[in-house]
Each structure stands twice: as C-alpha cells, then as structure tokens.
Amino acid sequence: MKVVRKYGKASGQCINFEKSSLLFGKRIAVNDRQQIKDTLGNQSEAGIGKYMGIPEDISGSKCRLFAFLKEKLLHRVNGWTGRWLSKGGKEVLIKSILLALPTYVMSSFLLPLEICENLASAIAQFWWSSNPPKRGIHWAKWEKMCAPREEGGVGFRMIHEFNLTLLAKQLWRLVQYPDSLVARVLKGKYYCLSSPLRIAAVDNPSYVWTSISAAKKLLLLDIRSKVHSGYEINVWQDPWIPSTPARPARPRVRVVNPKMLVSSLMNSEQK
Known part of the structure; x- marks a missing residue:
C-alpha cells in the first residue's frame, strides 16, 4: 500500500479500490488470502468475471474458456435477417463484423483449433443459408472461400x-x-x-507466453538478421544469409564451435 500511495502521489494516477479485485494463484492458502484482502481493505476476489471482454482467470479447459466467442458471434448473426441479404451484403458483414469479433482475444491468446473450427462453421452456415436458421448447402469448402479472389475465393480469413x-x-x-x-x-x-526468437521451452509458462511462442515458427519464415558488427548473430543458428528464405550458414564438416558469432568471420580492420 505504501508503494501504491507513493506511485499515485508521483504520477497523479490513483487506483480506485472500489473497482478493483484480487486474483490469487491456486497455491495461495486461504488464511493468506484473507490476510491480504484485509490489508488491502477487504477487496473482493476476482476470477469469475471478465475484464475488457476477456476472462479474468485464464486456466482450465481453453475450449470451455473461449466458448463465449461462438455464443457472441451467434448472438450477432441471429440478430440479422439473412433471408433479405444478398451475397454481397453477407460478405461485407462477415468481413467487417463477424471476423473482427474475436480479434481482440486472438491478439493475446492462441485459440484452440476446436474453437476456430466452431467459429468458421458458424460463419459458413450464415454465408450459405438462404433461410436462417435452416442449414444451407455448402457448395464449396471453407478453405476455398478463404482463398484470394484471384485464386477463385472470396477472401475470407482463415x-x-x-x-x-x-x-x-x-x-x-x-x-x-x-x-x-x-x-x-x-x-x-x-x-x-537470450532473445524471444531463440529461446526453447520454459518451465511453467503463462498461457499468454505459450500463445506468443506458438507464432515463432511463422515469424522466422520471413525475417533475417542484419549483420552490422555481427556480435549478436550466431553463425549456425540465426538466419543471416540473404537467401530466400533467409537461413543460417550450413556447415560442411562437424561444427567445432556451435556458438561462433558472425563477427569472428569478419576482418575488423577492413570490415
């Protein structure tokens, strides 16, 4: 509390404790929880609500946790009269509203494949159905509909x-x-x-970090390390050779020094 008051006095930003709540880890004993709540002014305990549209407690089954996204999407779809919409009108609604609904959550968390498939299925049903809530005939795979227009698709997002x-x-x-x-x-x-692009598995990571790490392979496909001095680039691990795609150096014999840096290959005088 002393730190909080000092921060508020210095910055002018004070915490509204009436709108605040505490979220405890599972290993915190009940007595310790109560003591902390009493010290901070008998605040309520969080974990069952949402904050800015995201569940406060990201634990347990992720399919059950993010199931609200499909419910939210279906609630929006059911409010539209699909029978009066042309294909062009449906395309605009899907691209501007339905596919944008989970964007905020997806920018921080990796959705389970089951949830992604459920969302795609609900959007596809809205697209093909001419008389909701009846199911229409799906004349093409959703992957085909997500292809660019020049490839015969509509340009929906996977x-x-x-x-x-x-x-x-x-x-x-x-x-x-x-x-x-x-x-x-x-x-x-x-x-x-290390670097966020070089680390391997870590012990007991948060779901946010697990989600961000899942995108590392995608990011490494299209980036290359600029050499400059070469003091931070590993010869055998980092993509610094300017090929397409960029790649590390390929050894022709057994690597003697796996931690060799590009700087060791450079003439310091002639650069």
Whole structure:
C-alpha cells in the first residue's frame, strides 16, 4: 500500500479500490488470502468475471474458456435477417463484423483449433443459408472461400492462421521494442540472457507466453538478421544469409564451435 500511495502521489494516477479485485494463484492458502484482502481493505476476489471482454482467470479447459466467442458471434448473426441479404451484403458483414469479433482475444491468446473450427462453421452456415436458421448447402469448402479472389475465393480469413499472425505481430514488437514495459517483464521471466526468437521451452509458462511462442515458427519464415558488427548473430543458428528464405550458414564438416558469432568471420580492420 505504501508503494501504491507513493506511485499515485508521483504520477497523479490513483487506483480506485472500489473497482478493483484480487486474483490469487491456486497455491495461495486461504488464511493468506484473507490476510491480504484485509490489508488491502477487504477487496473482493476476482476470477469469475471478465475484464475488457476477456476472462479474468485464464486456466482450465481453453475450449470451455473461449466458448463465449461462438455464443457472441451467434448472438450477432441471429440478430440479422439473412433471408433479405444478398451475397454481397453477407460478405461485407462477415468481413467487417463477424471476423473482427474475436480479434481482440486472438491478439493475446492462441485459440484452440476446436474453437476456430466452431467459429468458421458458424460463419459458413450464415454465408450459405438462404433461410436462417435452416442449414444451407455448402457448395464449396471453407478453405476455398478463404482463398484470394484471384485464386477463385472470396477472401475470407482463415481464423487459426489469422490468430497466429496477430500473435506473431506481438512477438515482433518484443523484438523491435525491447525497452517497452511488457518486453522487459517478459524478458525478466522467460529470456533473460537470450532473445524471444531463440529461446526453447520454459518451465511453467503463462498461457499468454505459450500463445506468443506458438507464432515463432511463422515469424522466422520471413525475417533475417542484419549483420552490422555481427556480435549478436550466431553463425549456425540465426538466419543471416540473404537467401530466400533467409537461413543460417550450413556447415560442411562437424561444427567445432556451435556458438561462433558472425563477427569472428569478419576482418575488423577492413570490415
């Protein structure tokens, strides 16, 4: 509380404790929870509600946790009279509203494939049905409908692939802005002595970090390390050779020094 008051006095931003709640980990004993709540002014305990449209407690079955996305989408669809809409009107609604509904959640969390398939199924049913809620005939696979127009599709988004793209964007921001608050917090917990693109598996990661890490393979497909001095680039691991796609150096014999840096290959005088 002393730290909180000091922060409020320095910044002018005070915490509204009436609108605040506490979220405890499962290992916190009941007596400790009560003592903390009493110290902070008998605040309520969080975990069953939502904050900015996202569940407060991200634990347990992820399919059950994110099932509200399909319910939200179906609620929106059922409010439209599909029989009076042309295909062009449905296309606009799908692209501007239905496919945008889960974007905020997908920018931080990796949705289970089951949830992605459920969302795609609900959107496809709305597209093909001419008399809701009756199910229409699906004349083409949803993957075909998601292809670009020049390839014969309509240009809808593949939900799982779009989810990975949004998470890759978050990972790229960690690389581009290492001094941001969220980057420093994640670096202190998951990659103290490395880069977010180089780390392997970590012990007991949060679901947010698990989600962001899932996009690493996608991001590595199209990036290349700029050499400059070469002091931070591993010869055998980092993609620094400017091929398409970029790649690390390929050894012709057994690697003697797996941690060799590109700087060791350069003439320091002639650059």
